[in-house]
Amino acid sequence: MAIGDAAYIKKINRSLIISKIIEHGMISRADLSKITKLTRATISVQAADLLNEELIVESQQEHNNVGRKPIMLSLNRKAGYALGIDLEYRHITFTLSDLIGCPVQSTTIEIHNSNYDEILEILINQINVFKEQSSSSHFGLVGIGIAVHGIVTNDQLINFVPRYQWRNKDLKGDLKKSINIPIIIENNANLCSFAEKVFQHHQSDNLLSISMYSGIGVGVLIKGEPLKGYHGYAGEMGHMIVVPEGIPCKCGNMGCWELYASESSFFKELAEKLHKTNLTYQDVQKLFLSEDPTACDQMEHLIKYVSIGLNNIINLLNPETIVLNSELLKLYPDTINKIKANLTSSVSHYSELLISELGKNASVMGACALVIKNFLEIPELSFNVENGAFDENCINFEKNKSLA
Template sequence: MVTGDAAYIKKINRSFLISKIIEHGLVSRAELSKITGLNKATISVQVADLLNEELIVETQQEHNNLGRRPIMLSLNRKAGFALGIDLDYKQITFTLSDLLGFPLSSETISLNTSDYENVLELLVENIQSFQEKCSNSQYGIVGIVIGIHGIVTEDEIIHFVPQHNWHNKNLKLDIKAKTGIAPHIKNNANLCAFAEQVYNHHESENLLCVSLYSGIGLGIMINGELYEGYHGYAGEMGHMIIVPNGKPCNCGNKGCWEQYASESIFFKQLSEKQNKTDITYLDIQNWINDPDAIISQEMNDYIEYLSIGLNNIINLYNPETIVLNSELLKMHPESINEIKARLTSSVSHFEELLVSEFGKEACVMGACSLAIKNFLEIPELKLNIEEEDIPKIAVDVPTWR
């Protein structure tokens, strides 16, 4: 039983109402009362407050029946903006969304340095530019979330980024000192999982998202919440050993999963076998379409090792939904069927296995939606946008370590 003083109960009711207004898009006061079970007096007080704060707006719905047209409520999507940032190895992507998670602009800048101070300067410069652009709105930028391709602690300190060789960097504090906004710092795989749940799989409370680019990261949603582990290190499944005494890994072990099933390793091995140093995704697509004997064997091996790791994860978590974030798998039309054919264990159970529609955009979309959820202080967030509205981020060739 939830107990608390009047202010606490009011806050709970407020967050519940906002969630339902977002979920239903347009909804009347009477409908809100039915949906939430709250009485009309409570609805009226809460709605009045939200209207005064300009978080919601009223519109009169057209109808052909006699009587007064119903007044509908919806979220004021332009009251503020969320900024999602994907801090990758060779590029930084900035995506600005409205309060319904609709992306308004997306910019990608090349990153030719791993020097922390230089990267910090680039981040601050671009964040300040977005702050200025959004200054005329009621709330401006309501939140910033940055996705890190590395290990982030529970208190949002960057513990280790292999590609940049960063250790124990307090990016959150450094950005706040220069912009006045303290961004949330999250692991990119966690943001990918959050995006899948918020935008595409509303009813899936137990969801795993496996990102397969420069390494392998696992985003975990359990009972509708991100699971980050005791210190925030959960999901580093790329360092699960699948080949005893196998290929050496930067983590210090041998035979780690990402040494066999990450796209960066795929590119490295294919480059050696094709004797070509500048292989692109377009090259691979052309070889898949031909087909090419070398690419066929490499894809077969890649899917074999990928399936071994997935089998372990499925047995560990028993997920409802598994989303694979991979450009390679999107190019290979039979990839999901081939993976499923290898998941033959009678104890491996899951409901759905699919390739992400977001691809490289998943991190920034998850970052924007998490910023919105934090700002509105709501228990759950369900957003809907069309695939063609998702900003397309240029996909660089993964860099192997």
């Protein structure tokens, strides 16, 4: 066997072992051997290397059986950190996670304009803050993932961000001039779908995640892989026309889906009808609880258009799992069943329709997870919330707010 072949096989084995350690949270060498079908000698050599690198740690598990306690292997979650950034309209969220994707700190910075150079400076300054905070760990800040609410090419160039009116921006290249850390630029909806797969729906290889906040973005996984299209533009279904000659959209079309079925469109129209400004989720929840006819009618209107878009997407892609990412849908009674009742076509087929549990954290959690996957050089990533790896501090992570 050629040396190159041996090195390649060793790399494949390492990747498999790391994946299984993460999937199980804690696992013994013997169980690793059974699951991976690798010899105990191979497991021992690989484990020794990973321990020397401080990428995994050993611990003894309590048990009631007679004999030696098994020595368990787990990922050294504090060996390094990943930074996820959600580049949203009017604010930027920075979330730092450990190596099992558990958020440890989050900062939101409000922005009051769309000037590219000013936002670039904010990104550089904040990244350097998190880099310094991570410097005491063995690997430090292992990478940065940035979620962009717009079109991102396969080369990670920003083609167009409607809300900012950015065109043809090389954000990755501009950041690289000041920051020597691996950077990933990705569409926010793609990162949401990746997060749903990694943290929630491990067995679903055909999954749609539909983010419904400032617009509508659709992340599509087909056979476990993101659907990106020829240049990377696939998934811009928020700009699917559902009302011919309808409301003009910043994309240049008229009657786009997101103008009728996004949270931003709902809040805008409801505020106008009620002659109010700055409606919050709490305000809307109170209106729903009091069965305010204007708010309820507006919600039924949104459900109607959500259903129209879903019918089109289901017929196109035949997904297994559809995840609607919306805080608004959680506030209205029986939303999912009302949407399902509108999906009556005999040619539309899907398995599961639900509201995301990750909510607005999905983008940054997906960004962190993708950074971790690339850093560990593993083909698949699966964080199991139920295996005890995620503790209370992980779910209720620190949140800070600052202004710019």
